[in-house]
Amino acid sequence: MIKNQKGFTLTELIAGLALSTLLFTGFTMFMVQFVNNFKEIKEFHQLQTDLLHVIESIRYGYIDKSKIGERSIIGLLTAGRVEIGIAANNLTVYPVNKSNKPYWAKYYLDSFGQVRIQAIYDQHVIGFNSNEGVLFPSSKEKIKNALKYQVTNFKIVDMSNDKSLIHISIEGMVRFREKAKNQTTDDDLRLNTKRAKFESTVFLVNGKKDN
C-alpha cells in the first residue's frame, strides 16, 4: 500500500532521541535560568524602591489615606525636634507644635526586619495594630518563615550634637530562594540574596522654632 518505505533504523532512532533530549533539556534549563534572572532583577529593583520609600517617608512624612486622608504624618523636614532611640534604630519626630494636642511619629525597625511607623495625630492613632503602619516591605511574601525582603541594618545618627542634622542609613536584603543543604553561609548570601543600601542626611530647618 505504501511504496518505498525507508523509515529509520533503531540506531538512528536512539541517536536522534538522545540528541533531541539533550537539546530540549539544554534549552529548558536555559529558559528556566532566563526567567529566574529576570525575576531576580525585578525583585532587586523592588527592594531598592521599598528602601527608598522608607527614606522618603522619614524625610517628608507618611500618608495613611484610610486614617487621615491626604494629610501626612510628620517627617524630618518639617520636624521641630527628634529623639533617637538608644539602639539608634528608631526615631521619634515631633512637630513645631504650639497646641496641646498630642502629635508625634515614631519610625522603627522591628524584630522581623520591617520598618514601621507608630503615630498619634490629634485623635488618630496609626500603627498600633500589627496589620498597619508597615513602611517596609511592600510585599509580605515569605521564604522559610522569614520575610523575603528584610531590613538588615537601620541606623539613625545625630551628626550635629544638637539633633538638627540627622543621618539615616538603611540596608535591606532580598532572598531569592532558600539556602541549599550543601551551601556555606557565604555561598548562601552570595548566590541566594542581594543587598542594597541607601543613606541620606536631613537638616531640621524648623528645629529652632520648637516651643
Added chain:
Amino acid sequence: MKFKHALQNQQGSALIEVLAAMGILLFVITGMMITISYARYKSISNYRYRIALLKAESELQIIKKKYPTLSFYQLASKEFFIQTEGNAKPIKAMITYRIENANDEQISLFAQTKILKVTVSWQEPSPLLVFGSNQNRQKELTVREDYYLNKD
C-alpha cells in the same frame, strides 16, 4: 492519497537546513542573553543613580545647616565612592558646588536670590555583552536649592 505521497522518498534534512535551524536557535539564545545582561546592567546603573541622588540631596541639607546664608566664597569639590555591593568595585564620584545669583525683578527689592547647585558625576563601568558599549558612560546629576536672603 496525500499521506501516501508524503511518505515516499524521505531523505531527511539537508545539512543546510540543520545549520539554518541551529543558526536561528543560536540567534534567539544570544538575543536573550544580551537582554538579560542589559537588564542587569541597567538595574545596577539605576541603583548607582539613586545613591548619587540621595548624596546630592544630603549635601544640600548639610550646606543649609552649615552656611544658612551661603556665606562662603567657594566650596571645594570632593569625592566619594559609590559601592553597590560589599564585593563590588567602588566607583569614584565627584561632588561639585556652584552658587549663582538670580535676578528676579519681583523680589530683588526685598531679598537677594541665590541658587545653590550640587552636581554629582561619575563614570559608569562598561557593560558586559552589550553592543554599543562606547556610548557615553559619563553620568551626571544636579540638584538645586534656591535661597531668598533678606536685604535687611
